[in-house]
Every structure is written in structure tokens, then in C-alpha cells.
Amino acid sequence: MSALKRHYALIVLATVLLLLPLVLPNNYYYDIVIRMAINAIIVLGLNLLIGFAGQISLGHAGFVGIGAYASAIFPTHFGWHPIFAMLAGAAIASAIAAIVARPIFRLKGHYLAMATLGLGIIIAIVIKNEGTYTGGPDGMPVVALGLMGFEISGEKQWYWVLAATLLFSFWASKNLIDSPFGRALRALHGSEVASQVMGVDIVRYKVAIFVLSAFFASLMGSVTAHYIGFVTPNIADFFHSIELVTMVVIGGMASIYGSLIGAVLLTALPQALSTFEGWETVAFGSILMLCMIFMPKGLVPTLAARFGRNDGEPR
Amino acid sequence: MLSQFLQFLFSGVTVGATYALAALGFTLIYNASNVINFAQGEFIMLGGMLAFFFMQSGVPMPLAILLAIAIPALVGIALEKLAIEPARDAEVVTLIIITIGASLVIRGLIQIWLGKGTHSYPAFSGSEPIHIGGATLLPQSLWVLGITALVVVALWYFFSRTLAGKAILATSCNPLAAQLVGINTQWVLLVSFALSAALGAIGGVLLAPITLTSYDVGIMLGLKGFVAAVVGGLGSGLGAVVGGLLVGIIEAMAAGYISSAYKDAIPFILILFILFFMPRGIFGAQVTERV
Numbered sequence: 001m002s003a004l005k006r007h008y009a010l011i012v013l014a015t016v017l018l019l020l021p022l023v024l025p026n027n028y029y030y031d032i033v034i035r036m037a038i039n040a041i042i043v044l045g046l047n048l049l050i051g052f053a054g055q056i057s058l059g060h061a062g063f064v065g066i067g068a069y070a071s072a073i074f075p076t077h078f079g080w081h082p083i084f085a086m087l088a089g090a091a092i093a094s095a096i097a098a099i100v101a102r103p104i105f106r107l108k109g110h111y112l113a114m115a116t117l118g119l120g121i122i123i124a125i126v127i128k129n130e131g132t133y134t135g136g137p138d139g140m141p142v143v144a145l146g147l148m149g150f151e152i153s154g155e156k157q158w159y160w161v162l163a164a165t166l167l168f169s170f171w172a173s174k175n176l177i178d179s180p181f182g183r184a185l186r187a188l189h190g191s192e193v194a195s196q197v198m199g200v201d202i203v204r205y206k207v208a209i210f211v212l213s214a215f216f217a218s219l220m221g222s223v224t225a226h227y228i229g230f231v232t233p234n235i236a237d238f239f240h241s242i243e244l245v246t247m248v249v250i251g252g253m254a255s256i257y258g259s260l261i262g263a264v265l266l267t268a269l270p271q272a273l274s275t276f277e278g279w280e281t282v283a284f285g286s287i288l289m290l291c292m293i294f295m296p297k298g299l300v301p302t303l304a305a306r307f308g309r310n311d312g313e314p315r
Numbered sequence: 316m317l318s319q320f321l322q323f324l325f326s327g328v329t330v331g332a333t334y335a336l337a338a339l340g341f342t343l344i345y346n347a348s349n350v351i352n353f354a355q356g357e358f359i360m361l362g363g364m365l366a367f368f369f370m371q372s373g374v375p376m377p378l379a380i381l382l383a384i385a386i387p388a389l390v391g392i393a394l395e396k397l398a399i400e401p402a403r404d405a406e407v408v409t410l411i412i413i414t415i416g417a418s419l420v421i422r423g424l425i426q427i428w429l430g431k432g433t434h435s436y437p438a439f440s441g442s443e444p445i446h447i448g449g450a451t452l453l454p455q456s457l458w459v460l461g462i463t464a465l466v467v468v469a470l471w472y473f474f475s476r477t478l479a480g481k482a483i484l485a486t487s488c489n490p491l492a493a494q495l496v497g498i499n500t501q502w503v504l505l506v507s508f509a510l511s512a513a514l515g516a517i518g519g520v521l522l523a524p525i526t527l528t529s530y531d532v533g534i535m536l537g538l539k540g541f542v543a544a545v546v547g548g549l550g551s552g553l554g555a556v557v558g559g560l561l562v563g564i565i566e567a568m569a570a571g572y573i574s575s576a577y578k579d580a581i582p583f584i585l586i587l588f589i590l591f592f593m594p595r596g597i598f599g600a601q602v603t604e605r606v
Contacts, residue, residue: 056411100519104591107590114590118581122583125579238538246414247410284423285417285418288412288416289413289417292402293398
């Protein structure tokens, strides 16, 4: 396989990200694209867990919330540098994920869904209740993100930061999937017993991918907090967790391209639906149901199957 | 001291009974179709909101209550027919998202139709509290407990003494074998969804005079019902009832003695601990996976 062909998708994505600013008319559209990129990075990680490893998480917004509030609380209340705060948040999220992962991943299917859902809701309630630090339901402002005297501000600067991060995540996910680690993940999705018999330490892999996806979710929570300059408990709530899972499933489970498509579509959808005054929730719910009924495998795998582009590569 | 304890116990058992009804709803649908119906909470909301709407429009109370239970049952049937059946072979996550989509649609429609306000209606038989050992008990709480007990007995009778009930049990054990002996499994699915929606709605109708109702009460009630079903061991009817009462009581005790701000977190902390130590809930069967 030639280098060009191997990096084909990466080059396409890079080109799109490079050319996009030429067609974005104003900051409103920049803002939407930035949110799409943030969601896409979280969803790439979550898809590794749900799509490739076959483990459900209905509480990932909890990790996003930890990152966001770490970036809000540590610099404001303790005077930490935002970068340290961001890393601390990611470390806390990873630690929580690692601690609960072992007992949680003995569970399967609906029990796993329940456990992760519970974890997410507990984190959201703690954020809402610890008003002295978190500002309670009203939320709190977040300082600007700066590094060595340079501060990221404005939609255009954030766009380039996130475009680079997205490109890196995309590349990293693709590599990860093709590594022995990725093959082990896919194997345990196929059959846990078979992979165990083949010598795959299934619990270790499940824990690892859960921690990894929590780590990225937390980082992106921090980025969201700095970008918007304000955090509210909504970022950690159950509905946000559901949105993230929906992006994975609508785009296509176990599909890296699907993660991008799912994040783009579901970030744009509420914007498009806002003209339906009052009917947004109904429209959003109906679209979810219709997509899942008619394309249970998600957009990208369904379309790939229809147009016969299946060369055995995971997509 | 004792009076305080009794007070918390009463409020815990009352809410717990509603959780038990919701948990039974989860269990019914789970047994019949292996689907966790995340729209279960919306049936509780529908019960309360519809009862409020009909009573406000001048429909006599008994008829209003009947309608508020029958309509959600129809919604349950529609949900099964239109959304679950076409996606029968989909993965767990896909089915979860379908039911979440359904819950958004139901909640959104009610919000448009009846607004965002909080509503209530008079209790069934007055609101003069009864004094027991220094604590007070609302007559409505007795209604909640009485009806829940009746429903549980009726369900027990239905599943162990009638052919239709046994057909449902058979289908939940092995759908293919049930089909082979002539059970209409399609019909079993419909009945399960209708029954579970009705159970949720009954809980909602009973609870609304005590805790008030609005278009968005379904989310938390539903999730706690799910917790109750898992506490008892998913798929066990007895487990659902015990789980519901247990979750209600522990929640009320923790809210009273520890922190009322963390009331909503208690069931979820409880479930994490239970799952850590008893991965299949309290009454869950030990299953061996066949390869």
C-alpha cells in the first residue's frame, strides 16, 4: 500500500480543514465548526469504547464535566496555570475511570449501561450541589487559556487549535485501530471468550480503552470551558451523555469516519431545528428514532454497504 | 426520634411504590423483548399529566384516571408497533437510542400541549393527614400503597394462573420455543408494552397529588425505576418490587439523615455499590454463558 493511499483519508480531512475557513462566512459558522470538532474528538474516543470494544457508556458527559470544571475551578480558586488545571482534570477523570472500571467491566450489556449512567449522574449532581466551588446550577466563568504569554482568543484562533487537535486524534485513532491493541479490542467485541482463550487480557484492554476515552473527554471538556469562557452543569448531565452516544451510533459504530459524520450532523441538527420553535425536542427525538429504525448500523456503515465499498478495512 | 424515622419511612415507601411500578414495567418489557425501555419514565409523566388535564377539563375523577391509564397503554402499543418491532435485530445501544428518541418525542409533545408549568390535582380522598406514632401519613400515600399492592397481586395472578400470563413467561424464557408451541409472540410483545406503560401511568396518577407533576418529571422517575429494577436483578418481578421499595426507603432515609441536596444521587450511589458486589442485583439469577 503506497503512503499516499494509506494516508488518503488523513490528507482529505487536512485539506477540508485547511480550505474550510475560505467558505466560512462569519463567526457564527466558525463557532458551529469548532463545536463540531470538539464533539468529534470526544466521539472518536467514545467510539473506540462503544464501537470497537463493544462496551456501552451512558455517562461520558460526566468526564467532560470533570475536565470543564477542573479548568474552571483550579485557576479561579487556587490560582493554578490553566494548562496544569487541564492536565489535573484529565488525570482526575482518568483516575475515576480506572478505579470504577474494574468492577464495572465485570458487568455486561444493560448492567454496564446502568453503572456508567449512575456514575455520570453522580458527577453531575456533585457539580450542581457544590456551589461554593462550582457556582451551582448557575455555573461559573473560566479564565482564558494561555501558554507562554500567548492567549488563545477569538473563533479563528480556536479554529486552528481544534483543527490541529482533530487531525491528530483522527490519525491517532486510525493508528490505534490498526495496532495490536486495536485488534485486541475488535477481538473482544467479536467474542470475549474466544479472545480470552487466545490470550487477550480482556479486562485490561477494556479498562485501558475506558480510561483513554475518559482522558480525551476530560481534555475536551477543558477546551470547551476555555473556549466558551463559562461552564454550567449542563455539560455533565445525562442528556449530554446521550447526545455523545447518539453521535457514535448515528455516524456508525466501529467507524472512524462515522464518528466525524455523527459529530458533524448532531452538532448541526439542533441549529437547523431551532427554526421549529418549540418543536425542536420532538423533531430531534423523531430523527433519532427514524435513523435507528432504518439504519440500525449507522450512516457510514449503511452507506458503505450500499455502495459496495468494503475492502475489509474498518471504517 | 422514632417519629422522625417513621416520617422518613412513610415518604420512602410511598415514592418507593412508584419506583416499584416503574421497575415492574422495565422488567416486563425486558423479559418479553430484552429491551431496556428508556421511555418508561415518560409513561409515569403521562399518567400524571393526562389525569391533570382531564380533571381540569371537567371529566369526573374516576373516568379521568381511567383515561390517564388507558392512553399511555395505547402509546406503549404504538411504541412497540412503530419503533421497536421494525428494529428487532438491532444492537442494545441502537434499541436504547430508539427508546430515548421516543421519550424525547413524548416529552416534547406534552410540553407543547400542556406547557412547562407544574401541576397537581386534589388527592383521591382528602388531604387530612393521619397521625401515627408522632409521624403524619397522607391518605394519598395509603392509596399509593394499596393500589400498588393490588397491582402486584393481580400481576402475580396473571402470570401464574392464566394462560395469557404463562404465554408471556414462556416467551421471555425462550421466544423461539414459545413460537413453536403456538404462542403468538408478536401479541406477547404488544401486551407487554401496553401493560408496562399502564403500570407506569398508574404510578404517575397516584403520585402526582403528593409530589406534583410537570412535563419533565419522567426522566428522574424513570431512571430511578431502572435503578430499582437493576437492584432487584433485571428480569425478576419480585426483585422489581423489593428493589423499588428499597430504593425509595434508602433515598428518603439518606435525604432525611444525611443530605437532602444529594437525594437524587443516592439511588445511583446505591446501584454502583450493589453492582460492584452483586453484579446481577439481589434477586438476579446466576447465568452461565454458553459459548
